[in-house]
Amino acid sequence: MTERLDGKPVADAIDSRTREAIRARPGPTPALVSVHRGVESPFRFYLRRQARAAESVGIRFRESALPPGAGAADLAATLRELDRDPTTHAVLLEHPLPPPFDFLDAISELRAEKDVDGVGATNLGRLVAQRSVHVPAVARAAIAIARHYQLPLEGERVAVLGRSGTVGLPLAIALVARESGLNATVILAHSRTRDLRSALAGARTIFSCAGRPGLLDRELVPKGAAIVDVGLSSVPDPSARGGAKAVGDADAAALDGWASALTPVPGGVGPVTVAELMASVVRARDLLDPARGDR
């Protein structure tokens, strides 16, 4: 039997700690602002989840939609203003952003403490230097779910499939780092890896961030490996609301009885990511607290 690793109990445990962290420490209510283009996009779905999660743990949440026709300079100005605003502790920016916007340039308008998802250059660099401020919530979530279910991780050989600057690479660095205490040996594979099967052969846990539905099957996955499915794709489904459904990288039916454990999509890494994001908002507030030395 393949164990199904639900995200909900992991997210609930993180939310409990977040509520406790807010209660335990007086000071301003942690405040998150989500900046987006104000148009239909996959980010809209994530936005609704942010609003619900924030309310549930006691974080002040608001959206900031760019006006129609806004350009890169308007986005930069919005972010600069939020960076200066002492009542905003954490800012999230829609990702990815199409041209003329430049996600990396825009997010760099924020100081590291307010770049709550840790995807700006300073935060990514501090992760490499093993002096992290914020680590991307999705990387934290993938690790949290693996830890919660005690998947082979610390000092083990694990694989990360995918090398994006916002998901695969930060996750690989966090897994290998001394700082996290995980000390994993990481195989970094991707779409251009030749003979993916043999690259994954020695991996006990596979973090899949490829965004390719059905990629992981019995051909590719070593028997008995555990899978954390970070992939998230939308595939047509006439029976679903909106005519599409969310799927991960793993072919769950094919892997049943083959993989030792698998996080479902939806309901696996997703809810844990939102919970980790809220935990980061509280940390952002604490880092920015004048008593601890705002800059």
Place this chain on the structure above:
Amino acid sequence: MTERLDGKPVADAIDSRTREAIRARPGPTPALVSVHRGVESPFRFYLRRQARAAESVGIRFRESALPPGAGAADLAATLRELDRDPTTHAVLLEHPLPPPFDFLDAISELRAEKDVDGVGATNLGRLVAQRSVHVPAVARAAIAIARHYQLPLEGERVAVLGRSGTVGLPLAIALVARESGLNATVILAHSRTRDLRSALAGARTIFSCAGRPGLLDRELVPKGAAIVDVGLSSVPDPSARGGAKAVGDADAAALDGWASALTPVPGGVGPVTVAELMASVVRARDLLDPARGDR
């Protein structure tokens, strides 16, 4: 026979391109300033090589030694001044720095363009984001020597031994990145890797950045693998000048006839690193040129 991969022809080729780049483009002479504590340290040796290399290619070079008793604030002030100085294009800072200095905090006083060795948070983060400005010279050198001798690299399985924020991790990211065009599948191993031998089993090229003399022998290295020895340690040697000699991670005698190729230490990655550093100084000058938009 194990092929000996000398660094000199690689460094010479890079130096030729650097001289050509300086000649080809009018403008101020590229200028590098090396900041250090002014005390005996391994960095002093590197410093003399920088001075010679700079002179040889036509780069203006000067040292800036901190006065005795200088602290972290003095170092920060020195770097801020160099960041503002329009006649300085590139700044190198002694590494590692003992307390009370904080290398990462200090180097962050420089804009990314002047942090010529790419070890500040912004540069490391831009490397992760695959929009790099400067990549650490040692990582560039390890890749340059591997490319020059056509070691298996592009799309191949390679191993990086070592996970420091200034050497192992930047090298791993550069090898895996789409940006570099290398698209390697990377095994990231380190001192806490269990069963290093089996972790390295599938690697065709091994980049060793462990700093542990004699680590790589026939036990560990798969037969026929190529080795780029980035390790640099000093071991006692009564017959050597100064009573010590530089050695790498590879046991060259043991690997002779076993590894397909090996970079020597000294004379391998070292001279190429200095050449890549000089190439980065010219790039820094070009990035900062007002005609291309200084900030």
